[in-house]
Amino acid sequence: MSEVLEQSFVKQLQENQNIIHKICRLYTGDADAHKDLFQEITIQLWKAFPKFRGESKFSTWAYRVGLNTAITLYRKNTRRVSTIDFEKHPFFIPQEEYNFEEEEQLKLMYQAIYQLNDIEKALIFMFLEDKDYREIAETLGISEVNARVKMNRIKGKLKKLLNPQGE
Amino acid sequence: MKELDLLKKDWNKNTHTFEQVPEREIYGMIHKKSSSIVKWILVISLLEFLLWISVNTIFNADDYLEKIAQSELIVFFKTLTFLNYGVVLFFIYLFYKNYTAISTTVATKELMKAILKTKKTVQYYVWYNLGMVCFSFILGIIITFAYNPEISNLKTQHANYGMVMGITTVVLVVVLVVILGLFWLFYKLIYGLLLNRLYKNYKELEKVEL
Numbered sequence: 124m125s126e127v128l129e130q131s132f133v134k135q136l137q138e139n140q141n142i143i144h145k146i147c148r149l150y151t152g153d154a155d156a157h158k159d160l161f162q163e164i165t166i167q168l169w170k171a172f173p174k175f176r177g178e179s180k181f182s183t184w185a186y187r188v189g190l191n192t193a194i195t196l197y198r199k200n201t202r203r204v205s206t207i208d209f210e211k212h213p214f215f216i217p218q219e220e221y222n223f224e225e226e227e228q229l230k231l232m233y234q235a236i237y238q239l240n241d242i243e244k245a246l247i248f249m250f251l252e253d254k255d256y257r258e259i260a261e262t263l264g265i266s267e268v269n270a271r272v273k274m275n276r277i278k279g280k281l282k283k284l285l286n287p288q289g290e
Numbered sequence: 291m292k293e294l295d296l297l298k299k300d301w302n303k304n305t306h307t308f309e310q311v312p313e314r315e316i317y318g319m320i321h322k323k324s325s326s327i328v329k330w331i332l333v334i335s336l337l338e339f340l341l342w343i344s345v346n347t348i349f350n351a352d353d354y355l356e357k358i359a360q361s362e363l364i365v366f367f368k369t370l371t372f373l374n375y376g377v378v379l380f381f382i383y384l385f386y387k388n389y390t391a392i393s394t395t396v397a398t399k400e401l402m403k404a405i406l407k408t409k410k411t412v413q414y415y416v417w418y419n420l421g422m423v424c425f426s427f428i429l430g431i432i433i434t435f436a437y438n439p440e441i442s443n444l445k446t447q448h449a450n451y452g453m454v455m456g457i458t459t460v461v462l463v464v465v466l467v468v469i470l471g472l473f474w475l476f477y478k479l480i481y482g483l484l485l486n487r488l489y490k491n492y493k494e495l496e497k498v499e500l
Binding site: 129132133134136137140141144145148161162163165166167169170171174175184187188190191192194195196197198225228229231232233236240241242243245250251252253261262263264265266269270272273278281282285 | 291293294296297298300301302308310311312313316317319320322323324325326327328330393394395396397398399400401402405484487488490491494495498499
């Protein structure tokens with residue numbers, strides 16, 4: 124493949140790499156696995172790049188390929204235990220402003236999300252990325268109505284995970 | 291759900307909290323080999339094609355048929371070999387078509403379907419070959435009984451010929467069943483390891499549609 128194509132790809136990926144980091148963060152539990160999945164997604168993006176016509180934004184295109192790689196193509200089991208310490212995650216740089224209560228809530232929330240299955244994580248990821256249900260449904264290959272139903276179920280599941288006693 | 295809103299806020303606030311991978315590293319990454327399940331299916335499938343083509347080439351019955359010297363059998367087996375190569379070529383074409391149809395830019399469910407379809411092609415190919423092994427085996431026994439002059443001699447020389455042949459056939463059938471069983475186990479294991487997660491996720495997506 125031509126050098127121009129390669130340069131254009133690397134430049135766009137470099138600018139949009141956070142989207143891939145976010146997927147890796149959801150689907151892996153440590154720095155090695157994160158790097159490994161990042162690399163596999165990069166390879167898959169590069170393989171698909173010649174057909175990328177620029178009809179959609181690079182980031183939109185990249186998150187679809189990224190999610191497909193994480194859910195379907197990635198060989199290693201990416202599900203890990205729920206006790207992940209995000210502050211110790213090498214790809215995580217803590218923010219200056221700190222609110223202990225919020226931080227604690229977030230930590231629990233991230234841990235709950237870790238316990239979801241691959242498909243549920245994909246829905247949550249797109250929800251967090253502010254994608255509408257039409258796009259979520261299209262990306263996963265399900266109907267819009269079912270995407271909504273599934274999202275509500277996931278919310279219920281998260282509630283239960285955060286509050287097992289159901290108070 | 292207020293926790294989810296909080297998370298959403300944090301998620302988007304933390305956009306720049308990831309250690310950035312420099313351009314030169316991305317250049318390095320795109321020249322590395324993929325280790326995806328699709329890559330593994332391709333490797334296994336190519337080995338599969340090679341294995342069965344070599345089995346067909348190595349275990350050639352031409353010498354045996356010449357010994358029996360029945361012209362109608364020779365024609366029959368030549369036709370069978372010819373047909374077999376046609377079927378193998380067809381399988382390779384099907385596999386190539388399905389493999390190249392796998393794309394990461396389609397919907398997740400479609401991608402999963404495409405991968406499973408490619409895997410199925412190879413599995414049908416393997417079952418076809420195992421079927422041919424059984425068929426050749428049964429045919430071999432029949433021909434041996436009907437045409438082989440050595441067997442005809444045995445028939446006249448030994449009183450308990452029937453029992454010996456009976457036992458031999460049973461032993462051969464058991465060996466065949468064991469070989470088939472081992473193949474089945476081997477594929478269960480290989481594809482089980484490789485596609486377990488895919489099956490689980492595919493089922494999960496199907497469940498959403500129920």
